[in-house]
Amino acid sequence: MTAAELGAFLRTELPQMFDYDDLAIEHADGQTCRLRQRFRQNMLRPGGTVSGATLMALADCAMYVVVLSAIGPVSLAVTTNLNINFLRKGGPGQDVLAEARLLKLGKRLAVGEVTLLSGNSPDPIAHVTATYSIPTK
């Protein structure tokens, strides 16, 4: 699936999950993908940290996108495990980027990692690994 097809699929499948005006799939190639979520003040918690809820939802979505980009539109693929390490605060007013990469694409399970970044800074603000269960046909 292309980035445009993936975007359309997400809007249909997960209509309530994001304000899709703020979410762009910048790249997806069956192995990796990159998502950008536009900065909004309501992403932040006290102290100016991007909220865990924002980062976890975006990382989970990025994993879904990279899995779909590899296996096609399977709406019932579900996350079975997600592990996140929160690392840094992120810069004020910066978009949040999620760069996902598949570590394994098996018949039943897909495993990947997602690096969460703040604007152009190379230092990740969080790091995620996640497992998806792929339904049998």
Place this chain on the structure above:
Amino acid sequence: MTAAELGAFLRTELPQMFDYDDLAIEHADGQTCRLRQRFRQNMLRPGGTVSGATLMALADCAMYVVVLSAIGPVSLAVTTNLNINFLRKGGPGQDVLAEARLLKLGKRLAVGEVTLLSGNSPDPIAHVTATYSIPTK
């Protein structure tokens, strides 16, 4: 902090995180807590599963509440790690409950587990462990 004090603190500290009309702190005692999030249709993803984003945000909040119930109002305590296993779909139209329990309360780190439940069913829909970093005074 009592459940009422914790609720007021959350509304002030994390105003945008939840619709607090839908979130109740039913119990908190410095060792455990229980939160209830009222069922809303927009919690669900395709197939009727409660979305990962909903469960992760609620679990993270429950950990924050149990930590605060133990150490008092420290707004800069931050999650450093969260691991979630998604287990079951949950029943249609059911509230989601989060029961948190501290496994360790150290000077620098607090570790806990959160069991996520669907209505009155005893079978958890997800299980979380999380670590909080406690700022030095």
Place this chain on the structure above:
Amino acid sequence: MTAAELGAFLRTELPQMFDYDDLAIEHADGQTCRLRQRFRQNMLRPGGTVSGATLMALADCAMYVVVLSAIGPVSLAVTTNLNINFLRKGGPGQDVLAEARLLKLGKRLAVGEVTLLSGNSPDPIAHVTATYSIPTK
């Protein structure tokens, strides 16, 4: 499988993994199990902490035992994910106990948690969640 059958199965399947003179399956019932590893000086790292390697190997084994106690002797069930939080040092000279509990037993995946204890102390020294992939027949 009974505790005695499980012990015999482990000795055959994983002969090199443990000194089985030091490892006892004290209980196993298809939902929970308890393993005891006898204290040995070589469990410890500097500072008197039980080594992570000891705890992770024992927890992984306890998960295997509780899964086998539920589904019978399936030698190719494999761990897909294990997450451990190290909590406390444990008492000097104490046995290490692993109490495992299944959170979910599905057709393809089993998920459980393991509490690691030092002697008779109720305070866990580590906490584990793990996922096993169950081969299709």
Place this chain on the structure above:
Amino acid sequence: MTAAELGAFLRTELPQMFDYDDLAIEHADGQTCRLRQRFRQNMLRPGGTVSGATLMALADCAMYVVVLSAIGPVSLAVTTNLNINFLRKGGPGQDVLAEARLLKLGKRLAVGEVTLLSGNSPDPIAHVTATYSIPTK
């Protein structure tokens, strides 16, 4: 610390953890490190999979080495969290390599990831993230 200094430190600090004739620190630079554990038949479990215990112990050691390579010989740095995803079986008779990389080096916590490889294959057999707690001086 150089690779040679790190090797000497490990032999002194963790004498019982490995057969150091089988473990080489091939590289360490304060940001990354690479360890090689020589293939031994007793690494394997049924089906020819490298045992989880082998991979977890090696990954934990690699994290310790990369942290020490950054902060110097601190014997009381301890793992607080380790999460591992098991991905593939690995090739028969192959050494196991652990490539660690720091994601964050803070004053209190260091977070890193470790990719576990089988011989020369580029496909990881397991992937680990881990957190170390650094003692205050």
